[in-house]
Amino acid sequence: DGASVRLDHLGPMVINLDGTVARISNWDTLSEAERLNTIRVIGRRNRKRVEELAKVQG
Template sequence: MSEPENTSNSNSTPLPLPPPPSEEASKLDMSSGEATVKMDALGPLVVNQDGSLSRIENWGQMTELEKTNTLRVLGKRNAARREALRAKEGEGEGKA
């Protein structure tokens, strides 16, 4: 096999990165001292059974009704999982 010929492009400067999306980025102002912030574009956090956190992958494609129902169910499930994790952590401390 022969080596490819050098083209005039091979020694030129690399192409620049594409411009950022035209939609304005979300900005957070935490100076008010508020303890909670809604990140609507990212979706809610899911508390997994092992205590790890994740997000709902298709949050951006959900309708408003689906999002409302998901938040209702997820809020209850997250609270139950947090409570179970706290109870499990409390049991571990009593055995030591």
Template sequence: MADPNAQSHEQQGKKDTPLGLPEPPAGGIQLDVSSGEGVALDHLGPMVVNKDGTISRITNWDTMADIEKKNTLRILQKRNKQRLDALKQASQDNPEDAKKP
């Protein structure tokens, strides 16, 4: 008879292991950056500035309609500017906080 505690530990170990990334698409996407020219990543969507200064992207950008993209860009431009201005102001007010990693 199997030890129920051993099975419980095995299941716990599976829960703690992070999932891997999905396989890349067949054929993949290749970018030639050796020419020194810029590479457009427009299909990834605009950069979003978070309140803490980190950046992210909109996950469903490629599935949005053109009108949704246009409205999202308009809103993001204003919000990103406000957040960047607030972060700059905070770093000027507290220069020792800006130096912390």
């Protein structure tokens, strides 16, 4: 039906070098500051990896 489901408690998706996705296993134990920093770093890394994967796939 197109309804969205929030998965915030699982943490951000991590794009691996081969294009597979993963989650951060200890997300639920991170402090708020650690979570914010992780989101910032993972977001930057994911954008770079998606760009690189798009180049490879043409």
